[in-house]
Amino acid sequence: MELKLARLQDFLRARYPAELHLSLKEIEEIICGRLPAPAARPRWWVGPLDPGQERHERAWREVGYAAAMSGLALIVTFRPQPNGPDERIIWRDLKEMVFPSDEKPSRDRSRSPWRDRPHRQRAH
Known part of the structure; x- marks a missing residue:
């Protein structure tokens, strides 16, 4: 279902x-x-009833849409949301472009380029 x-x-x-x-x-x-x-059923397009169910509605919410279905006509309306696409997904996609799946960014803070940088003194 995920590929679909x-x-x-x-x-x-x-x-x-x-x-x-x-x-x-x-x-x-x-x-x-x-x-x-x-x-x-119209309820499926809004989201799962139980938190443990598959989160299929992410497919449209992550790209900035809300979905609603008219029950009799079997037509699904995808309406753009004012806040646009989910920024977390945009950053995830960007991270995948910069760091392909086989090459994850290091979490080792000791190798930070900022670690050895001298700290500025605050003026009092």
Whole structure:
């Protein structure tokens, strides 16, 4: 399911900040697969009922959208949020570009370039 949601996320990211109205069929074409059965219910598009459930709604929230489904028409509306995409995701993506998965940044603070820098004295 994660790969499918990544496809939906890419689709939405490319169209931000447009408001989009997509049928379930159109979404299935975008993700190149079938949506899970609960996706036919409006509640699924808002988010999970239990905190332990899969966080599928991150696919649209991370790129700055909220989703709502009209129950009878089976149309999902993706509405851009005023605060835009989640900045944590932008930084995660940027970090992945700078430090590919096999090359994580060092957490060793002793190797900081600022460690040996002389401290400025404050004027009193």
